[in-house]
Amino acid sequence: TKHEQLSEPTLQTWKKHIVPEKNDPASIESDIVHHTITTLCRGVYNLDKLAMYQATAHSVRDRLLEDWNLTQEALHRENPKRCYYMSMEFLIGRALDNALHCLHVKKNYNQSVDNLGFSLEDLLCEEKDAALGNGGLGRLAACYMDSAATQDYPTWGYGLRYQYGIFKQMIKDGYQTEMPDYWLNFDNPWEFPRADIRYEVRFHGYVATKINEKGETRMTWEGGDKVQAMAYDVPIPGFDTKGCGNIRLWSSKPLNTFDFDSFNAGDYERSVAEQTAAQNLTSVLYPNDNHLVGKELRLKQEYFFVSASLQDIIHRFKRAKCPWKDFPDKVAVQMNDTHPTLAVPELQRILVDIEGLEWDDAWDIVTRTFAFTNHTVLPEALECWSVPMMEKILPRHMQIIYDINLFFLQKVEKVFVGDRDLLKRISIIEEGSPQQVRMAFLAVVGSHTVNGVAALHSDLIRKHLFNDFIKYYGPDKFINITNGITPRRWLYQANPDLRDLITTTLGSEDWATKLDLLKGLKKFADDTKFQSQWAAVKYKNKERLAFWIKANMGITVNPDALFDIQVKRIHEYKRQYMNILSVIYRYQSLKKMSAEDISQQVPRVVIFGGKAAPGYYIAKLVIKLINSAAQVINNDKSIQDMLKVVFIPDYNVSLAEIIVPASDISQHISTAGTEASGTSNMKFVLNGGLILGTVDGANIEIGEQIGAENIFMFGVLSDEVEDIRHNQKYHGLFMDPSLQVVIDSIQAGQFGDPSIFGPLINTLTYGGDYYLISVDFKSYLQKHTEVDETYRDKKSWVKKSIMCTAGMGFFSSDRAVCEYADKIWKLKPFKVEA
Ligand code: B1N
Numbered sequence: 123t124k125h126e127q128l129s130e131p132t133l134q135t136w137k138k139h140i141v142p143e144k145n146d147p148a149s150i151e152s153d154i155v156h157h158t159i160t161t162l163c164r165g166v167y168n169l170d171k172l173a174m175y176q177a178t179a180h181s182v183r184d185r186l187l188e189d190w191n192l193t194q195e196a197l198h199r200e201n202p203k204r205c206y207y208m209s210m211e212f213l214i215g216r217a218l219d220n221a222l223h224c225l226h227v228k229k230n231y232n233q234s235v236d237n238l239g240f241s242l243e244d245l246l247c248e249e250k251d252a253a254l255g256n257g258g259l260g261r262l263a264a265c266y267m268d269s270a271a272t273q274d275y276p277t278w279g280y281g282l283r284y285q286y287g288i289f290k291q292m293i294k295d296g297y298q299t300e301m302p303d304y305w306l307n308f309d310n311p312w313e314f315p316r317a318d319i320r321y322e323v324r325f326h327g328y329v330a331t332k333i334n335e336k337g338e339t340r341m342t343w344e345g346g347d348k349v350q351a352m353a354y355d356v357p358i359p360g361f362d363t364k365g366c367g368n369i370r371l372w373s374s375k376p377l378n379t380f381d382f383d384s385f386n387a388g389d390y391e392r393s394v395a396e397q398t399a400a401q402n403l404t405s406v407l408y409p410n411d412n413h414l415v416g417k418e419l420r421l422k423q424e425y426f427f428v429s430a431s432l433q434d435i436i437h438r439f440k441r442a443k444c445p446w447k448d449f450p451d452k453v454a455v456q457m458n459d460t461h462p463t464l465a466v467p468e469l470q471r472i473l474v475d476i477e478g479l480e481w482d483d484a485w486d487i488v489t490r491t492f493a494f495t496n497h498t499v500l501p502e503a504l505e506c507w508s509v510p511m512m513e514k515i516l517p518r519h520m521q522i523i524y525d526i527n528l529f530f531l532q533k534v535e536k537v538f539v540g541d542r543d544l545l546k547r548i549s550i551i552e553e554g555s556p557q558q559v560r561m562a563f564l565a566v567v568g569s570h571t572v573n574g575v576a577a578l579h580s581d582l583i584r585k586h587l588f589n590d591f592i593k594y595y596g597p598d599k600f601i602n603i604t605n606g607i608t609p610r611r612w613l614y615q616a617n618p619d620l621r622d623l624i625t626t627t628l629g630s631e632d633w634a635t636k637l638d639l640l641k642g643l644k645k646f647a648d649d650t651k652f653q654s655q656w657a658a659v660k661y662k663n664k665e666r667l668a669f670w671i672k673a674n675m676g677i678t679v680n681p682d683a684l685f686d687i688q689v690k691r692i693h694e695y696k697r698q699y700m701n702i703l704s705v706i707y708r709y710q711s712l713k714k715m716s717a718e719d720i721s722q723q724v725p726r727v728v729i730f731g732g733k734a735a736p737g738y739y740i741a742k743l744v745i746k747l748i749n750s751a752a753q754v755i756n757n758d759k760s761i762q763d764m765l766k767v768v769f770i771p772d773y774n775v776s777l778a779e780i781i782v783p784a785s786d787i788s789q790h791i792s793t794a795g796t797e798a799s800g801t802s803n804m805k806f807v808l809n810g811g812l813i814l815g816t817v818d819g820a821n822i823e824i825g826e827q828i829g830a831e832n833i834f835m836f837g838v839l840s841d842e843v844e845d846i847r848h849n850q851k852y853h854g855l856f857m858d859p860s861l862q863v864v865i866d867s868i869q870a871g872q873f874g875d876p877s878i879f880g881p882l883i884n885t886l887t888y889g890g891d892y893y894l895i896s897v898d899f900k901s902y903l904q905k906h907t908e909v910d911e912t913y914r915d916k917k918s919w920v921k922k923s924i925m926c927t928a929g930m931g932f933f934s935s936d937r938a939v940c941e942y943a944d945k946i947w948k949l950k951p952f953k954v955e956a
Contacts, residue, residue: 142956143185145227150234153181172308174240175218175248178231179311182221183357189366189954190357196954197276201442203451204276205947206435208465209263209458210427211407212281212369213255213288214356215611215775217312219246220268223615224359250305251774252312252356253287254371256411257691258801259497261775262575262935263458265801266942268608269935271360271367272635274951275943279369280431282423283313283354284407291733291772296749300409300736312356313371319353321433322377323426329518334478341475343518349400350375351430361610362635364954372430374403410735411691412503418515421507425516428465432472446479450490454947457494457569460505460561466492466568467522475518481525493946494565494572495603496583497798500695505561506552512559523559527551530567534594548590566591566599571946575605576799576820578840601945604823605799606938609637612805616779619659620809624927627652638931647924657920660786660810667729667784671768677756679766683725684913686814687806688789689773689781692734692741695796699882700895701730701789702748704902705755705767706864706873712761720762724910727766731773731781743882745769750873778805785811786919787834787909791902793893794818795840804933810923814905816898820933828929832922836905837898846897847890855891858899 128136143149157177158164164173197204222228228242235242255261263279270277289300327346334340351372358367376397408420439452457463466488473484498504513520527550538544550567552558566572566588574580580602584592588600614621614634625631627646633639646652664681671677688701705728712720730748734741752767770777788806790797790813797819807813807824815821816837825833838846850856857865865883869876886895913919931937943949 142188145185145230147230147233147237150181150227150230151237153184154178154234154238157181171240171244172248174235174238175245176309176311178235178245179218179249182218182225182227182231183311185225185227186221186357186359186366189359189364190368192364192956193366193954194368197952200952201452202276202952203454203949204278205454205456205943205949206431207263207266207270207277207279207456207458208428208431208462209260209279209281210424210461211255211260212252212263212267212279213257213260213775214252214264215779216246216249216251218249219615220611221359223610224361251287251776253303253305253774254281254284254407256288256407256409258799259459262605262801265606265608265935266939267358267367267369268610269606269939271358271365272363272610273936273939274360274363274365274953275939275949276952277367277949279358280427281369281371282404282427283371283373284404286406288407288733289409289736293745293749293769293771296746296753298734298742298745314355316353316355319434320375321351321430322348323351323429324348325422325425325515327517329521336478338478340478341518341521343471343475347396347400348377349403349426350377351426353434364956370431370434372404372427374401374426376400409733412498412500412693413735413738414503414505415737416507418511421511421515424461425464425468428462428468432465432468436472446473446477446487447483449487453491454949455492456942456946457492457565459495459497460565463494463505463561463565463568464516464519466564467519467526470522470526471518488568489570492569494569496562496572496574496587499579499582499587499798500796506558507561509551509557509559523550523564526564526567537594544590544593548594562587570599571601572599573601573603573946574798575603576823577602577604578795578822579798579819582795582840603938603941603945604820605801605804606933606935607801607804607808608935609634609808611779612782613808617663617783617809619662620783623655623659635936637934637936640928640931643924643928647921647928653917653920653924656810656924657916660923663783667780670780671770675768675770677766677768679727679768680725680763683727683766684786684909685727685729685784686787686789687729687781687785688791689729689731689770689778690802692732692738692744694740694885694893695792697791697793697893697895698730698732698748699744700791700899700902701728702744702751703861703864703895703899704906705765706751706867707860707903708906709751709755709761709765710863710867712764717762720764723764724913725764727768729768729770729781731770731777733773740882740885743879747868747873747879747882754873778802782806782811783809785809786913787812787814790815790819790821791837792816792818793843794838795843796893804930807926808930808933810927812922812926814909824933827932828926832925832929834905834909836901838894843894846894847892850890855887856896857886858896860903861896861899
């Protein structure tokens with residue numbers, strides 16, 4: 123029975139019982155107790171922090187669900203255009219604190235939990251991170267969902283419900299080891315299983331022809347193995363709004379019926395094994411960041427995700443009984459990198475093979491629906507799938523991709539007659555053995571708009587990766603939308619003291635949703651009283667981090683020291699290696715000084731954190747080198763604690779919330795042209811940390827916004843990189859003399875058995891120093907000296923820190939999402955009222 127079928131009196135009965143939750147402390151207490159007894163089936167006699175967290179979370183989720191229902195019902199009724207953000211990764215982190223802030227009930231919850239004998243801050247730490255992502259790309263998706271909900275854009279995320287998120291990192295004897303992340307061990311109050319929302323997804327099989335009702339010949343995909351996708355909904359609270367967003371995650375389940383057509387009675391065991399394999403499809407997140415490992419299971423995950431999501435979107439579209447040609451007026455789909463690109467041939471297949479549309483009409487719908495965000499130029503990260511694998515798993519899609527390519531090349535050929543080279547370069551199929559499908563090219567051809575994620579990155583993809591496409595399409599299809607971060611999680615929530623100082627100073631907390639208002643802080647940048655308040659907040663945040671490090675790692679660090687932080691995935695292009703080499707250089711310099719001179723230095727705590735992909739040998743050696751260096755440096759009494767090195771294990775969203783507010787300097791030092799944007803750079807600066815960085819990604823725009831005098835930039839420019847590499851190849855490597863001394867000390871065994879580090883050192887020598895560490899080393903060291911000198915002048919440092927935060931309005935993900943809505947999705951906010 124649906125709403126429309128109920129009589130008016132029955133409807134009234136329903137409405138009578140839909141009453142808003144009360145948010146006074148007594149009602150909250152009562153709700154928590156109620157959930158303890160009913161939802162958890164526990165009582166005071168067997169209560170612990172985890173149970174108390176769960177009861178509290180359930181009571182908050184009740185409040186969230188009111189908004190969820192209100193929003194989704196209104197959307198159902200009004201049926202506005204919606205956007206779907208398709209992403210294989212959502213790195214959400216914890217939900218409870220965020221929901222409390224969004225609903226503005228944290229104060230009362232503090233009191234209620236206190237009255238019930240617990241501390242809310244303790245309970246918050248009981249929650250496991252939802253870590254369904256690797257790094258920046260997944261976290262960006264989470265920030266965008268927050269901003270879409272907060273600004274009432276009718277946007278849903280679609281993704282996969284991995285049972286194992288990104289692995290837990292442990293450090294043993296200085297080496298990274300990986301442990302599975304069993305995040306769903308306990309009940310997860312932040313997801314709603316939708317047992318009624320299931321779709322079948324097919325793999326393998328064969329293509330046949332059939333005659334449809336109109337008497338036309340159509341292709342049909344038959345046979346093969348089927349898996350079921352079941353929906354789980356994760357509510358995404360908006361800040362200061364009744365609107366509530368949603369991320370729908372798919373979990374694979376075996377079909378409870380055998381496919382008797384393909385079921386081979388003689389091979390029962392294998393058939394059961396295949397059923398089990400079906401369940402395992404969404405078991406684990408691939409732990410690679412910016413690197414493709416072309417595994418069959420990953421391709422299957424991608425198709426499973428795309429197929430279930432499109433079936434769901436189409437199901438919703440069909441309810442309104444609009445003609446197919448209106449599909450792009452109701453649906454915008456954003457593809458978060460190439461991972462969802464199979465959606466392009468899949469929608470084309472549904473429209474042509476199943477719905478019976480003509481190829482050209484279908485293609486018009488497809489290309490008006492999709493848009494594509496490119497996040498990387500690293501060749502090893504660009505998805506290419508082998509044609510034989512694709513033919514085996516998705517035979518019909520492979521045919522469709524060939525046809526898409528054929529029609530596309532025919533059109534290109536008409537404009538550039540006889541340009542065989544161009545056709546070869548621009549083809550979606552790369553020749554070779556085996557042939558490969560270039561997913562980025564398929565995404566470009568299947569989309570109406572393509573965007574990069576920072577100004578430099580968008581320029582680079584226009585100039586290089588997609589240059590040939592601009593010759594054909596013209597430049598307008600390729601735009602830039604610089605990334606952003608949500609100020610709610612990354613300042614309001616993670617840095618309560620700075621939040622309160624800013625709110626008092628600006629006279630309201632409107633900045634949390636209108637981040638440009640932060641520029642109002644500029645006029646206090648020289649105010650001595652404000653400066654000392656600002657400095658006190660930073661100091662407290664450094665104490666908080668120092669406390670964490672002491673409690674969890676047993677290392678003592680001094681909050682008066684300059685906190686110098688590099689936390690991000692470990693990758694050669696991000697050059698953590700260059701950082702640790704410079705730390706060793708600093709150590710050697712200290713060792714050469716008199717005790718008197720040492721005592722005059724600026725004390726430094728260098729903090730690292732980040733996971734290496736389990737199969738990334740060189741990245742893992744970098745972690746080992748950092749830990750080996752830390753071992754020696756931290757235990758050397760002669761340097762008077764002027765240098766400490768800390769590798770924080772298992773860097774994740776929740777740790778970032780403690781680390782980010784505590785930086786004086788954070789490092790974003792990728793080889794120019796390699797980091798598409800970076801987003802942690804934005805987080806640190808928003809919290810009043812200065813950047814030491816290269817002229818790369820969003821660093822450049824951050825410098826423009828906060829002023830060149832407030833950022834430490836060094837190194838070669840992206841347009842010099844190619845020539846330098848060329849010269850290195852033909853004229854030999856140049857080894858910076860300071861770097862040589864550092865390398866010598868490692869090879870002399872100063873940091874343990876040098877043979878361990880041989881392969882790492884080789885990347886600088888025989889390996890050709892591809893990431894130009896030697897080339898940038900000198901200017902990097904010089905900038906470090908400049909940082910020290912600037913830090914000595916506390917007053918000018920604090921002023922810079924204030925100017926950093928004050929200039930960050932542009933980097934709110936609210937701005938970024940508005941740009942997507944205006945320029946790509948053609949989407950308007952849809953406000954729901956209580
Ligand atoms: O996306 C972030 C950017 O800020 C970073 O600069 C960029 O490196 C990151 C394959 C990726 N690009 N590509 C990936 C992740 C997982 C995977 O399987 C590629 N991540 C980025 C947000 O724009």
